[in-house]
Structure formats: structure tokens, C-alpha cells
Amino acid sequence: MTKAEIIAIGDEILIGQVINSNAPWIATNLNTNGISVQRFITISDNKQAIINALDDSLSKADVVFITGGLGPTKDDITKHTLCEYFDTSLILNEERLSILKEYFESRGRKMNPINEDQAMVPRDCVLINNEVGTACGMWFQDKNGKIVISMPGVPFEMKKMMLDAIIPKIKQEILQTPIKHRTVRTFGIGESDIASIIEDWETNLPSHIKLAYLPKIGMVRLRLSGSHIDENFLDTSIDEEIDKLYQLIPEYIYGEEDDELETVVAGILKEKNYTIATAESCTGGFIAHRLTSIPGSSSYFEGSVISYSNEIKINELDVPASIIASHGAVSEEVVTAMAKNIQAKYNTDVSIACSGIAGPGGGTEEKPVGTIWIAVTVKDRLITKQLSLSKQRDKNILLTCLYSLDLLRRELL
């Protein structure tokens, strides 16, 4: 199987200021094309570090991807170092220069001399066009036929280059052995509890299939990965194992692959032709944001009231002041009124409401930080739930959103 390594170049990554989201994206795309990524390496904008990393990676892999260090500024040294490594020199490329001039003209920006330097390219490499930025990509081949591909570090420039030019070129030039992954996503159960339930099944997985547990806040993803020369057999055997898994933990599985709770909920709403509104206190609009991050959300999402203050709960959501006075703003009574009233006011089929103490301040002995009430309506049905979450504000906002969406999902089914 073809092996790849991905090298990210940039001091900003090594000091922790920027997260390298390029490597996972590249890996995902190589994987689905049957190229296995063995290592990610991140190094400094330093000539010797780049040369060492190239030596090391070319001794282990067939293809090496490099991101970063191609910008127009002085701290970017990748291009010069690659020239030295492949014993070639920079020449002015007139075509690049005119593409650059056009790039700046079409954006109504003045091209400055620093950018002109980006038309200087190595003599011995295949250039990869960059339609959305100023630094082109470079495809080198060493004397053993191994490939080094250098791309900009700006994610959308790198991605466009990969999708438009590099992946098609790789497909044409490199053979593949199939690898398949299938992931189911669970919500509301911990890693070791799942492991106990599915232990027998896990032990009896066929040898060409591996299971991985991928926990993240509030959820655990279960990924089966298989590799087999017979692609049909591989597909069938992974599907069979996934079917067994569904029978073991049906109530916890809400989706597969990249499904998020909001996309699953949105799918059900669209299917049923239902509309939704939210009345949010502690989540401050985060549930609405997640629901509207989906293209086409205007077909089911009507709007929201974010009622951070009690006045707005009373004046805009008609929560009786007496209820707030007797039960507190964080109570089953208040979220019940919020959910019912936003549903009526915004004339929707479905609603979500929540109120809680997100923290870090504001807790009391009776209602500590992390105390949250959520309510969901579907037509004339109402369900409420109390959560006892953590001390961390961001985690509480996220988990309240996820529990609300999961409560709605279960009620809609």
C-alpha cells in the first residue's frame, strides 16, 4: 500500500498559536483514495529542520506532503529550502507573473514587490496552480521516484489545490489498495459502558477489521476500519458488523460518519415538514447557531428569542414574573413557559427552550453551576429534563445544546 507522511512547517504551530487543521484534512482525503498516512510531523521554519524531516520522511514513505512556509513574507523559507534540497534554482516564471498580476487586478488590489517574488519558482518541478491565493504549489520527484508535494498553509488554498489538481494527479500516477472506514456516532453513554455492552462482538471481529473508540464531549464515535484486496468482501463484512452494532446499542446511535445532532434533527424536521423556533437563555443563541449553520435551514428554522435577562423572559416570552419569583429563572416551570410561548408566538410545530447556570459564577448551594433545565415541544407534547453538568462555561453551553437536540430527536422519532 502507498505510504504517505505529512509535514507541517511553521513556528506558529510549534508554539501552539495555530492548530494544524491541514494534516487531518489531507489524511482524510488520502485515506479515501487508498493511501495510508503513517505520520504527521510539525517542524519549525528552519532550513536544517526541513532538510532533516525530508530525509527522514523520504526514507519511510512514498509520498511526502508539505504545508506552510510559502507566504510572501520573510519568515517563509520553504521554497528556497526545497530548491536547495532538490539541487535546483529559482527562475522567473512569466506565466505565474501574469497570473499574479491578474489576481491582484481582479480584486482591485495593488500588487507590491513582495508579491512579485512569488513568480520566482524552482526550475525542476511541476507547478500546481493556486486560483485563490498567490503562492503556487510544487510537485517534486526525487531520484528514487519518490514524490514531495509542497502546498501553502492557508487551508482554503491548500484544499482547492488538493481537490482540483493534486488528488487527480495522484490517482493517475499511484496505485491503490482499498481501505474502508465506517463510523457510527452515539450520544449519552460513556466509552467504558459501551465497551462492556459490546465486548463479545468486539472480541469476535474478523481479523481484517479493527474497532476504535473516539470519545469527544458528550459523545463516543465507534469506527470500524478494514483493509482487504477484495473490495466487495470488505464492504459486505464491514456492513454486517455495523448491523450487529446497531442491534446492540440502538437507542444511543444517532447517526453515522459526519452526522451531527443538528443535521439529524434538521433532516427529520424537513421530512415531516415541521418548523422550529428556540427560546434560549444560558446557551445565548448557540442552539440557533448550530441549526442555522446548515445550508437551507430557512426551510425549517423560523427564529429565536435569546432571553438573557429576566425582563426579556417576562416581556418577550410572556413568562409570568410570579413564576420566576417563586421558582427562579432556572426551573422546570420557566423553561416550560418559554418552550410553549415561543412555539405559539413564532407559530412553529416544534420548539426548544433552556435556562441554566453556565458558570463559572452564579451558582448557589441549591442550584450549583451546571444546573440546567431544558424543554422541548413537538405539536402539543412537552418534555422537560434537568441536567447536572460541569463547572466549565463552554462545555456547559455545548452540552446543553447537544442534550436539547438529542431530546428533540428522540421525541420526533
Added chain:
Amino acid sequence: MTKAEIIAIGDEILIGQVINSNAPWIATNLNTNGISVQRFITISDNKQAIINALDDSLSKADVVFITGGLGPTKDDITKHTLCEYFDTSLILNEERLSILKEYFESRGRKMNPINEDQAMVPRDCVLINNEVGTACGMWFQDKNGKIVISMPGVPFEMKKMMLDAIIPKIKQEILQTPIKHRTVRTFGIGESDIASIIEDWETNLPSHIKLAYLPKIGMVRLRLSGSHIDENFLDTSIDEEIDKLYQLIPEYIYGEEDDELETVVAGILKEKNYTIATAESCTGGFIAHRLTSIPGSSSYFEGSVISYSNEIKINELDVPASIIASHGAVSEEVVTAMAKNIQAKYNTDVSIACSGIAGPGGGTEEKPVGTIWIAVTVKDRLITKQLSLSKQRDKNILLTCLYSLDLLRRELL
């Protein structure tokens, strides 16, 4: 200077399913303690890969940090591999067992046999307690005095371990040479335009100070990094250079270090004792979410109306239907009404409103995807601005939020 490398173990990272946010966090914390991180390496849950990575990193660095592969499930092999690498064996640790039993009891969960295995620990290492999870950390020392520290991959478990135990132990056992960073954050100007303005200053930076450009959507961070044996001299010289930078591009700098536009805006609102409300269409609650992600935001944030549909713009925000009919929902007239009316209705000093075509669908020839109007009120002043953004929904939502906050920031100053 003490050199470190960070190894992340996990197939889920290498296939791109999970982003390694641990390495940047560890690097940030080592850096401020004068330890320079030379490389991040990500490898598979594979014994030989782990051994090779340890050999390689211990040949280059003084301290090696490992995250991941300590979970209770079968795909986690780091502990066994470290035992083999350091030629030691696993023994049952009674203290760990009782800590584990208490951990499960206090959470009202049943301990299962898979978790009991987590009380088996290497004979020859210093154990690092894990107060928020079930896998303890391990601190090994090799025959040359080099250190290997293994931690869980779950970010909040790793972070607590680092802050409570590992960093104090490192400070006690390892000497340091000062490294300092200072970063200013700019909004609304591109990387090469900044580079042109500050070119002379950049060229004349003293040799112990380096500049890095760190672009991300809508903004560019400029980071100065210096290293010098005389810490006072280092501080003074970095501060002097930052002062010069402020004089070169004052209008674009909105903050430093981790400042986000919303925290800067929140700071000004609190200082002036102003309250804010938002009326959001295309951002679907994202501006409110960013403003309420800050602890204590209830002191300035009153609430929002998210008016995705025209009905809600008309009924809840009193936008005259005739204006929508004649100018369209995405227009200066509509955001002006939204901003003024939410300010009046929610009785705040300040408001933000926006309406636009976030995409990917919904564009017309006259108003293509990416056409956005924003309006801001501060007391009786009103400012509007039209944006022509991209074709990407998520990018448009984020940029609309950032431009709105920056418009408000400038108006508040």
C-alpha cells in the same frame, strides 16, 4: 535550552477524524516555561511505530511528551509498549485501584472489569494522578537521564495533569533560558499589505527578535519572538518594537495575545456600563453566541431576536412589510430598522443587526451570495456597512460576526 518533542498516538488522528489540539496546548505551556518544542509527531496505535518514534525523539530532545492510547479499550496499547520499551512490567497498584473505585462510586457509576485493568501500572515509573479520569499519567527516565511523560489523550484530563503535577515537576527538575512572545492582532487588512507598510521596521528588527505573520480568516496576527539570557533586556526590547508597530498600523490593531473581537467589545461595554442586544438574520444567533461565550456576559448582554423569516422581522422587529417589499430583506433599510427597533424594544444602549445571503443558495444577479448588510447603533448614532463576502456559508457567518463587532468597536472608541 531544554528541547522537547510531543508525540500523539492515535489512528483517529492519522485518518483525520480527530484534530490534535493537545500538542499546541502543551507547546504553549512549555514555551512560557522556557522549553522549546522542536517537533510534533503523530503516529498510529502500533507498537513498532511507538518504539521508532521514541528512539527518534529521545535522540533529539531532552523531554518527550506522549498523549493518547491510555484508554480502557483494546485499541489502546501505549502502556504495554512503554513497559516493553523501558524493560519493566505491569503490577497491580492497590492505591490506584481504590482511587478508581472511589472515582466510579462518587459518580454513581458501576466499575466494570475493563476499568480494573487501569490499576495495573509499570513498576518503574513515577505515576501522575488523574483526578478527572481513569487512566493515570506516567513519568519515565531513561538511562541517559532523558524524560518520557505519557498522558491520556482526552484534553481536559491531560490539561489538569499538566497544570497540577507535570509542569511543577518540570520546573523543579529542569533549568530554563527565557523565551518571550508578544502578539498583536489586526482586523480588516491583508498579510502582504501589512508587510508593505512595516517593511522597514521588519528589516531593522534586532537579531534576537523574530517576526511571524499568522493569518486567519479576516485577521492577521503579528508575533514577535525573542530569546536572550538577560530577561529584562528581552522584555524591554520586545516592548519597544511593539510600540513602534502600534505607531505604524494603529487603526488595524484591535488587541493582543488571546484577545478576540468579542472580548474587546465586551471590555468596552463593561467600562462604559452599556448594554447590548442583537437582531440577527443571516448569522442565526452566532453574534449573540460569541458575546455570551464570555463569563459574566449577563452584565451587558440583554438578549436577541433571531429573525430568520420575514414574518418575524415584521412581527417581532417591527420592520415595515413595505420596506421588505421594495428593498428586499437584505438591504440597508431593513438592517437600519432592525438595529433601531431591537435597541428600543430591548431598551439597550447599543445594538447590532445584520441581514444577508449566507449561501450557498439564495443569491441573485443583483444580490449574489455573500451580499450582507450590517448596522450598529450606539445611543442615537447609527452606522451601516455593506459587505461582499465569499460563497462559503460558514465563512460568511463568521466574517459577518467579526465585521459587525469591529464596526461596533471602532464606533465605541
